Amino acid sequence: MGVMENTSAVVVAGGDGTLAEVLTGLLRRADHEEAASRLPLGVLPLGKTNCATSAIWGFRGNPEPRHLAEAAMAVIRDIKRPLDVMEITPLQGGEEGVPPKPVFAASxxxxxxxxxxxxxxxxxxxxxxxxxxxxxxxxxxxxxxxxxxxxxxxxxxxxxCSRCRGTVKEEHKVEETPKPPQRWWMAYLPRTKPVSTPKEEKKIDYSxxxxxxxxxxxxxxxxxxxxxxxxxxxxxxxxxxxxxxxxxxxxxxxxxxxxxxxxxxxxxxxxxxxxxxxxxxxxxxxxxxxxxxxxxx
Structure with a gap:
């Protein structure tokens, strides 16, 4: 998709179902590894079920207005954290001779x-x-x-381990959340409780x-x-x-x-x-x- 080449982030307004559709579209791409690292996802909990975002922001049931505000401010301030994703592949395809395509879910x-x-x-x-x-x-x-x-x-x-990884894992530097530049209007915005920034991974010799x-x-x-x-x-x-x-x-x-x-x-x-x-x-x-x-x- 040409529009994705000029995109710096993807904001998802919905629940677990909408998030799963976006993850599936992103991770089915031929360049999914590069796209997943280049395109951070912002999630606004506006769906019927919001398990993934509730685990991040610490609420149960329907989100309160402050949770929506915190999620929106996390997108604006470019606060990032890793997200685990589950791959689901049907045992049989929908049409004969067509291999089944995987779908992805976060929760x-x-x-x-x-x-x-x-x-x-x-x-x-x-x-x-x-x-x-x-x-x-x-x-x-x-x-x-x-x-x-x-x-x-x-x-x-x-x-x-040596069986599933085999080779030495290359050092992976997780990009830290940059400190946003101060602007006059930021004094009027509520301070969002930051999500903990992941630490830099060390090189591990799985062999x-x-x-x-x-x-x-x-x-x-x-x-x-x-x-x-x-x-x-x-x-x-x-x-x-x-x-x-x-x-x-x-x-x-x-x-x-x-x-x-x-x-x-x-x-x-x-x-x-x-x-x-x-x-x-x-x-x-x-x-x-x-x-x-x-x-x-």
Whole structure:
């Protein structure tokens, strides 16, 4: 795209979906490595879900006006920080003979009953502010994805070793956020709490690091669970995940209607999800095996 050649930054006004579309378009480019380092992304949390930006600015649920102002001022003042991105590649392409294209996300991928119910809440618009709660009541007996059974292959996370890196990593200097020049009008602008500037990376000789678990594929299965999520550390509840790893989170099995409604309301009220199990992983391949459209009445 010719317009991108004269662009110094990209500002995204939206939520996780809009951010994923922008990341996908940017990282599918032939020069994606150069473009990713040359084009910083500014994100204004204006979407329905804002997990990635909420992890950066420290809010839950809908952003407050001050969070929007801080995000806008971060763009103006050119405050930067690295952002972890997850690559998702379908096992099969949309058309026969056409290889599947990857998509990219910054926060998480969800599959299951609670995700389906949340996506349907606009159908119950006539319940006004209660629609986000009533969607779980009506979805508890509708035809939704309850049986999230799947075969899973995953690897343990590796921060870097002779097997996956091999060569010495070249010294990478992270451009520090420059101090903005003082102007008369800046005295009237609120001071934004700066996001911590990443430190300069040191040269690491990965050829001397041995990790026997690197690249070893492990297998497991999940059956009759209510939901499943694969998340990065760009979510408020998963900030402690290493930047080279993902978290696989699974919900309870054989959830009844009352428990489904109770958990759904809890997620809306507390703005956080509860899971039965969580594993820290590297790469993951998920193949659905169950009947993902199970009638429960």
């Amino acid at each position: 998480k991928v969800e599959w299951g009953a609670y995700r389906d119910a949340r996506e349907r809440n606009d159908v119950y618009w006539y319940w006004s502010v209660l629609k986000k709660y009533m969607t779980y009541v009506f979805s508890s007996y509708k035809d939704i994805s309850w049986d999230c059974s799947a075969d899973i292959e995953y690897s343990t996370p590796c921060s870097g 001397s690091i041995i990790n026997e678990e690197c690249g070893v594929v492990k297998k497991t299965t999940v059956s009759d669970i209510s939901d499943l999520s694969v998340v990065t550390r760009n979510t408020p509840e998963s900030l402690d995940i290493p930047n080279y790893a993902l978290a696989l989170k699974t919900g309870p099995t054989n959830v009844g209607s009352f428990a489904f409604i109770q958990e759904g309301w809890s997620r809306e009220w507390n703005k956080s999800n509860s899971y039965d199990a969580e594993s820290i992983i590297g790469e993951i391949t998920l193949t659905p095996t169950g009947n993902t459209k199970t009638n429960r009445r």
